[in-house]
Amino acid sequence: MLMQMARHSADPRFSSAPGRADKPVSGLKEIFRLMGARMKFERHNEIYGENEPAEYVYQVVSGAVRISKLLSDGRRQISAFGLPADVFGFDCGNEHRFSAEATVDAVVLVMKRSTIEAFAERDIHLAQELWKLATYELGRTQEHMLLLGRTNARERMVAFLRGMARRNHSANVVDLPMSRQDIADYLGLTIETVSRTLSALARAAAIGLPSSRRIVLRSHEALLEATT
Amino acid sequence: MLMQMARHSADPRFSSAPGRADKPVSGLKEIFRLMGARMKFERHNEIYGENEPAEYVYQVVSGAVRISKLLSDGRRQISAFGLPADVFGFDCGNEHRFSAEATVDAVVLVMKRSTIEAFAERDIHLAQELWKLATYELGRTQEHMLLLGRTNARERMVAFLRGMARRNHSANVVDLPMSRQDIADYLGLTIETVSRTLSALARAAAIGLPSSRRIVLRSHEALLEATT
DNA sequence: CGTCATTTTGAAGACTGTCAACGCGCGTGG
DNA sequence: CCACGCGCGTTGACAGTCTTCAAAATGACG
Numbered sequence: 001m002l003m004q005m006a007r008h009s010a011d012p013r014f015s016s017a018p019g020r021a022d023k024p025v026s027g028l029k030e031i032f033r034l035m036g037a038r039m040k041f042e043r044h045n046e047i048y049g050e051n052e053p054a055e056y057v058y059q060v061v062s063g064a065v066r067i068s069k070l071l072s073d074g075r076r077q078i079s080a081f082g083l084p085a086d087v088f089g090f091d092c093g094n095e096h097r098f099s100a101e102a103t104v105d106a107v108v109l110v111m112k113r114s115t116i117e118a119f120a121e122r123d124i125h126l127a128q129e130l131w132k133l134a135t136y137e138l139g140r141t142q143e144h145m146l147l148l149g150r151t152n153a154r155e156r157m158v159a160f161l162r163g164m165a166r167r168n169h170s171a172n173v174v175d176l177p178m179s180r181q182d183i184a185d186y187l188g189l190t191i192e193t194v195s196r197t198l199s200a201l202a203r204a205a206a207i208g209l210p211s212s213r214r215i216v217l218r219s220h221e222a223l224l225e226a227t228t
Numbered sequence: 229m230l231m232q233m234a235r236h237s238a239d240p241r242f243s244s245a246p247g248r249a250d251k252p253v254s255g256l257k258e259i260f261r262l263m264g265a266r267m268k269f270e271r272h273n274e275i276y277g278e279n280e281p282a283e284y285v286y287q288v289v290s291g292a293v294r295i296s297k298l299l300s301d302g303r304r305q306i307s308a309f310g311l312p313a314d315v316f317g318f319d320c321g322n323e324h325r326f327s328a329e330a331t332v333d334a335v336v337l338v339m340k341r342s343t344i345e346a347f348a349e350r351d352i353h354l355a356q357e358l359w360k361l362a363t364y365e366l367g368r369t370q371e372h373m374l375l376l377g378r379t380n381a382r383e384r385m386v387a388f389l390r391g392m393a394r395r396n397h398s399a400n401v402v403d404l405p406m407s408r409q410d411i412a413d414y415l416g417l418t419i420e421t422v423s424r425t426l427s428a429l430a431r432a433a434a435i436g437l438p439s440s441r442r443i444v445l446r447s448h449e450a451l452l453e454a455t456t
Numbered sequence: 457c458g459t460c461a462t463t464t465t466g467a468a469g470a471c472t473g474t475c476a477a478c479g480c481g482c483g484t485g486g
Numbered sequence: 487c488c489a490c491g492c493g494c495g496t497t498g499a500c501a502g503t504c505t506t507c508a509a510a511a512t513g514a515c516g
Contacts, residue, residue: 069370090363092360092367127348127356134359134363135318135319135362137366139319139325141370142297144373145369146297148377150304150416152472179495189472192473195497199496380504381504419463421503423464440462
C-alpha cells in the first residue's frame with residue numbers, strides 16, 4: 001500500500017531537521033535515496049507476508065510488485081501494483097495486513113520503518129507527507145472500490161489500461177509488468193474474462209496486442225465508448 | 229450547507245500542546261469536542277458533494293452518513309458508513325473526491341479543515357494521529373476491496389452484518405441506520421439481491437428479521453458456514 | 457383508512473465463472 | 487538443430503449467480 005505518491009521535486013538536503021522546514025520537499029523519497037538498502041527480488045518471490053511484523057518499508061526502483069490479500073480458499077485480491085518510485089509497506093499496526101510479492105524481477109530500496117517514524121517524530125513536514133500519502137492512497141483505493149463494485153469487465157479493463165498508460169507516461173504503449181492472473185486478481189475477474197475482454201477490445205480496434213505483455217491503446221473513441 | 233452552526237467557544241486547554249502528551253488521548257476527537265460546531269442534517273441531505281472544496285471536516289455525533297461516489301449513469305458505490313464517533317471529510321486535495329449524505333437524521337460536529345491542519349503543523353502527535361487514522365482507513369478500505377472483488381452475495385452480507393454488530397457493540401442485535409439501497413450500494417449488489425440474501429439467511433435460521441431495519445444474528449455457526 | 461415509499465418476491469435474461477482443450481513461446485536437453 | 491516439456495495465454499461450451507423488469511406486500515404517516 002501507500003504507493004503512487006505525488007511526484008515532488010526532490011531537494012538534495014532533505015529538511016528533516018526541525019530548524020529549517022520551510023520548503024515542501026519530498027523528504028520521504030530523499031530519505032529512501034540516502035538511506036535505503038538495495039534489494040533484489042526475483043519474480044513471484046515474497047517481499048513480506050500477511051501477519052508478518054511490519055518492520056520495513058519499501059520503494060520500488062525497477063520491476064513491479066503486487067500488494068495482495070488471500071482468502072483461505074485461494075481467492076486473491078490485489079489492491080495495488082507498485083511501479084518504480086512507488087512506496088509501499090506502511091501498515092497501521094505492527095503487522096502487515098497484506099502481502100507483497102514481485103510480479104517480475106524487481107529491485108527495491110528497503111528501510112527500517114522505525115527509522116522513518118523516528119524522523120517523522122521530529123520532522124513535522126515528513127509527518128504531514130506521510131499523512132498526505134496515506135490520504136492519497138485512500139482516495140485511489142476508494143476509486144478502485146467503485147470499479148470492483150459497480151462496473152463490468154470491459155470498463156474495468158479499460159480503466160486498468162488507462163491507468164497503466166498514465167503511470168508509464170508512455171503515450172499509448174503499455175508494457176505490462178504482470179501476468180494475466182495478476183490483472184484478473186486486481187480487477188476482480190478471472191483470467192479467462194481478462195483474456196476474452198482484451199481480445200474483444202482488439203477486435204473492436206480499441207487496442208492492439210503485439211504481444212501478450214504489450215498493449216497499444218489505439219482508438220481513444222473506442223475506449224471511451226467502451227467505458228460507457 | 230453549513231448554516232445554522234452554533235459555535236462552541238474554544239477551550240484554551242485542550243491537550244494538543246506538545247508538553248503533555250503522556251496520555252493516549254485522541255487529540256483529534258478532543259479538538260472536535262471542544263471546537264466542533266454542531267450541525268443537524270435530515271436524512272438524504274447532502275453534507276458535502278463531489279468536487280466541492282474540502283473546507284470542513286466532520287465527526288458523527290448521532291445518526292449515520294454514507295461516503296459515496298456516483299457514476300454518470302447513476303451507479304453508486306458507498307465506500308464507508310460513518311457511525312457515531314467516526315471522523316470523515318479528510319481528502320487529499322482541496323476538493324472532495326466523494327460526497328457525504330445523511331442516511332438517517334444525523335448530528336455532526338463540523339470544523340474548519342484548516343484549523344486541524346494548523347494544529348497538526350505545530351503538534352507532531354496530532355499529525356501522527358491523522359496519519360494513523362488515514363492508514364487505518366486505508367486498511368479497512370482494502371479489506372472491502374477483497375469483499376467487492378472476490379466474494380458472493382451471502383459472504384458480503386454476512387461480513388456487513390458482522391461489521392455492523394461489532395461497531396454497534398451490541399452483541400447480536402443490529403439496528404440498521406440505512407436503507408436496503410444503501411446496503412446494496414455498499415456491498416456492490418442490487419437492492420433485490422440484498423433483500424433475497426437476507427431472506428435466505430433468515431430461512432437458514434442464521435438471522436432473525438423482527439423488522440426491516442432490525443436484524444438479530446442468531447446462529448454464529450450458520451453465519452460462519454455461510455461465510456465459507 | 458388511503459397514499460406513498462420501501463421492501464419483498466417472482467420470472468426471465470445477461471454477464472461472468474467454470475471446466476476443458478488448444479495454441480504459443482521459450483528454454484532445455486537429446 | 488530440433489523435439490519436447492512447461493508455463494502462460496487464448497478460445498469454446500455450458501452453468502451459475504446476480505441483475506433486470508415487474509408486481510405484490512409491508513409499513514409509515516397524515
